[in-house]
Amino acid sequence: MRKSIRPDSVVFQEADLPLEVAILLIAGMSLLITGVLLFPISVGTFPYYENGLFGLLLVMFALQMVTLGKTPFGDMRRSTLLVAVGVLIAAIGIVTCFIPTFTQIPRVLLLLCFGPGGFLLLLQMCIAPDKLRTWARYGGVFHHLIVGCSLAYLFSMLAAALLWGRGLLSTPMTGAVVLIYGLAVVYLAVVLRKIYAMYPAAQKGSEGDVGLSINQSIILLTGVFMVLLGALLIPVGLGLLPFSGSAQLGLLMVLFAVQMLATGNTPIGPFPRTWLVVGFGLLFAALGIVSCIIPAILVSLLTILVGVLNILGGAIGLAKVVQARLQQPEGPHGSVPPELIRLFVAQLILNLLAILFGSAMLIPHLIPGLVIGVILAANGCVLLYLLYILTVLDAMQRRMEGAV
Secondary structure (H helix, E strand, O other): OOOOOOOOOOOEEOOOOOOHHHHHHHHHHHHHHHHHHHHHHHHHOOOHHHHHHHHHHHHHHHHHHHHHHHOEEEOOOOOOOHHHHHHHHHHHHHHHHHHHHHHHHHHHHHHHHHHHHHHHHHHHHHHHHOOOEEEEEEOOHHHHHHHHHEEEEEEEHHHHHHOOOOOOOOOOEEEEEEEEHHHHHHHHHHHHHHHHOOOOHHHOOOOOOOOOOOOHHHHHHHHHHHHHHHHHHHHHHOOOOOOHHHHHHHHHHHHHEEEEEEEEHEEEEEEEOOOOHHHHHHHHHHHHHHHHHOOOOOOOOOOOOOOHHHHHHHHHHHHHHHHHHHHHOOOOHHHOHHHHHHHHHHHHHHHHHHHHHHHHOOOOOOOOHOOOHHHHHHHHHHHHHHHHHHHHHHHHHHHHHHHO
């Protein structure tokens, strides 16, 4: 007899998946899928959109910088300057995905991240007193950490060499190298998850003067994504720029996946971060990665999926916002704090724009392309404004807690 899935099944248990591990898993998946696809690409079975891969990898580097203070050259203090640099790199990665002719700057950035970055990380591992020598003394899983880090850093430098000399290896050989590199990154992610489970304090990110939470950091990058997408769609609609709609949808799916793996937030609302949610997040990531690398192959599917998710998410979010507003306690003298009113208005507009955008995805020519660009840019601006309100409310809460 088949066993039914019980509520206490593993898939419904809370997932202990630190953000660093989640980002490494998606980055490793990007390399694994690219390595596998390069074999059929080499014989002309599929077309290959190099900018989609380059932009996706830059966004992965930026995510680590903005959320954790981890750069391609080592851990740094999570300062305002570092977050600004991370946002700039994310913006370059987003434009790289969208615009096929934007090639030189992303190639140079990736060359620096993979080459000097991999070398410096390997050097730091070897000479830092709290790394290689300490890990070797600890033994056990830390020996796996040495192997995982060493492989990841060495293959990072090899990836830089392949970027520098594009004809250094044949396409199938390049695919094999990228595939092994992806396996090394996934292996490192699995080892780090085990270490963080044994030593929870080790997963603490770099401290600094930036008080953005994980969710707020992802809102920041999503807002930048929407603003850039909306702004670029205007000259695209006028025929002034080429545009990759496939990579646009793919990158959006990857951002959905990061949120799902990191916090349990999905396009239709927050859920407990169970292994089921993580599984759907990895599926979203895989679909997004393929769409970034192979033009047009998943456009129809992802257009419908993104449209439906936006409509459902907007409708559910709208109902929750209205319900929360009706149940909201009033302040002194029957007034509602202005910050909460602004929060309500921002959430209301965001959900309405999500429904409008989802409808435009599902119904062709419902809204002119130029207007869709304006809607997306407005969506991004409102997201960034929402982030500002959330940081203000967090600061108010900290002041109140400090006064108690």
